[in-house]
Amino acid sequence: MQVRFNCPTDGCVALIEMEPLEACAQDPQTGPGPGDGIECPRCHVRHPLHLSQAILREHRVDACPLCRCREFFVRKDFPQRIGLVVVAAAAIVSVATFKSNIWLSWGVLAAAVVVDLALYVLVGTVTVCYACRAEYRHVAANPEHEGFDLARSEKY
Numbered sequence: 404m405q406v407r408f409n410c411p412t413d414g415c416v417a418l419i420e421m422e423p424l425e426a427c428a429q430d431p432q433t434g435p436g437p438g439d440g441i442e443c444p445r446c447h448v449r450h451p452l453h454l455s456q457a458i459l460r461e462h463r464v465d466a467c468p469l470c471r472c473r474e475f476f477v478r479k480d481f482p483q484r485i486g487l488v489v490v491a492a493a494a495i496v497s498v499a500t501f502k503s504n505i506w507l508s509w510g511v512l513a514a515a516v517v518v519d520l521a522l523y524v525l526v527g528t529v530t531v532c533y534a535c536r537a538e539y540r541h542v543a544a545n546p547e548h549e550g551f552d553l554a555r556s557e558k559y
Contacts, residue, residue, distance in 0.1 A: 404462050408469055408537035410443040410450070417445035423452055423468055463543040464530050472534035472559075476551045480529040480540065481522065489518055534559045 410417040421441050440451040450469065457465040466473050493515030501508040530539040530548055533556055 404458070404464075404542050405540040406468070406537055407540070408535060410446060410448070411469070411535065412443060412446050412448045415443060415446040415448070417443050419443060423454060423458070461543055462541075463545050464539050465545065465547075467532040467535060467537055469537050470532065470535040472532050474533045474555060474559075475530050475539075475545070475548045476533065476555075477528050477530055477544075477548045478551060479523065479526050481526045485522070486519065489515055489522075 404423060405420065406423055407418065407420045410419055419441060423441075440449050442449045452468040453466070453471055454468050455466045457463045458468065464475060467475075493511050497508045497511045500511065527540075528544075530542055530545070531537070532539075
């Protein structure tokens with residue numbers, strides 16, 4: 404399991420990436436010990452982790468170890484900048500070739516759709532906490548987590 408989150412300390416803008424099961428020295432029976440957590444590399448504030456039994460035993464997120472929120476959504480783990488580059492490049496080439504060869508222009512747009520679809524199929528998912536926006540990668544799927552819900556997000 405890999406977790407990525409922004410440091411919750413006021414004024415700190417650090418992006419912290421960690422493996423919580425490796426960060427906490429743990430006993431398989433009792434879980435992490437008191438005082439276990441992760442220290443921000445920028446502000447040096449220690450943030451406690453509250454690992455549930457589902458995380459420890461099944462690698463399934465049921466409660467956020469950072470903020471203890473129990474509401475999550477699942478989205479594709481696709482870098483948006485890459486998607487933007489694919490669309491922008493296809494649009495530029497399509498516009499440039501439109502006057503000389505309309506079929507090539509439409510072909511470029513069709514190729515961009517195929518590339519986008521292939522990337523969508525190949526890319527995995529990430530589970531995101533509604534409250535603190537921590538991202539959890541390489542976790543077991545939790546059937547309770549669905550796609551993003553704007554109404555639920557506005558609670559936080």
